[in-house]
């Protein structure tokens with residue numbers, strides 16, 4: 001099989017397309033032929049070792065001290081099961097699936113093996129392979145933070161900072177689905193996109209500072225690391241919560257205590273990657289309650305260009321990479337999805 005590997009941290013040019021033996025599934029594993037994957041913010045961080053302020057050392061401990069520990073990137077995939085281990089009963093060859101290797105990576109390859117009881121679900125017919133691959137990273141993070149950690153309630157006023165990104169665009173849709181009144185913070189260029197996916201209001205971050213309006217929100221979600229607690233606290237009502245999906249180490253360590261002293265809460269940390277959450281967001285997509293935003297689709301041979309686009313920090317939703325030619329014929333645009341071909 002062909003796969004993209006890297007052996008040192010750096011820009012997209014550290015990636016090499018190499019031929020490797022196709023892995024053989026163990027008794028509890030499935031072998032998946034990858035049809036589509038994404039280049040996510042997780043891939044960008046692991047490849048470039050770009051970490052939130054103050055987390056450089058933690059980054060090296062997680063991704064590899066001297067060189068990358070996991071040579072193949074790729075947090076998301078859709079594809080078809082090609083073989084199953086002797087003990088596997090839940091999947092069979094030919095099943096179309098969605099996988100979320102997440103922090104385990106490995107999806108930037110023609111094949112991957114994953115535990116059958118891991119983060120794999122059957123792909124609903126209604127979703128194309130491109131759409132399916134664009135679900136896990138952003139939507140599971142959004143769902144876990146908003147619903148599990150943040151305990152979002154219907155009727156709450158929620159502000160999503162970074163509403164046009166992968167995680168932010170999923171936060172907007174999931175918060176809206178659960179009955180929140182949603183304000184998205186994005187650039188003026190992305191305002192139509194953010195309104196189209198369900199935001200009630202948008203704030204252009206180049207024009208307005210949302211923290212200057214006074215206490216407006218029950219919940220503020222930061223997905224871009226531009227809303228430190230010292231400023232965001234002014235935007236929260238008493239008992240309000242901040243969900244720090246991206247933030248500085250200092251805020252993640254000390255922000256919780258500072259927030260308590262203010263009569264508010266700050267919730268940070270890492271999204272728990274679980275098959276239960278994956279199942280929920282895939283069901284939402286299947287039911288038409290969540291549309292993964294796709295910015296651009298690249299072919300497998302264009303992996304470096306896909307990384308370069310993600311490196312700009314300005315992608316809209318998700319960047320998909322098609323791994324097999326089979327899905328090109330099935331590629332389609334979802335009517336209500338603001339699928340955008342970005343001009344940058």
Ligand SMILES: NC(=O)c1ccc[n+]([C@@H]2O[C@H](COP(=O)([O-])OP(=O)(O)OC[C@H]3O[C@@H](n4cnc5c(N)ncnc54)[C@H](OP(=O)(O)O)[C@@H]3O)[C@@H](O)[C@H]2O)c1
Pocket residue numbers: 040041042045137138141161162163164165166167168185186187188189190205223224225226244245246269270271272313314315316317318
């Ligand atoms: N805690 C966790 O477990 C967890 C899990 C997943 C992701 N994350 C982190 O969450 C962050 C977001 O991930 P992602 O995949 O959503 O990133 P992404 O898709 O790359 O985010 C890009 C988006 O951010 C917007 N943006 C850039 N600067 C902005 C600003 N100042 N204000 C508002 N929007 C701005 C861009 O819009 P414009 O082009 O208009 O600027 C673009 O649409 C990353 O740092 C990632 O590491 C954390």
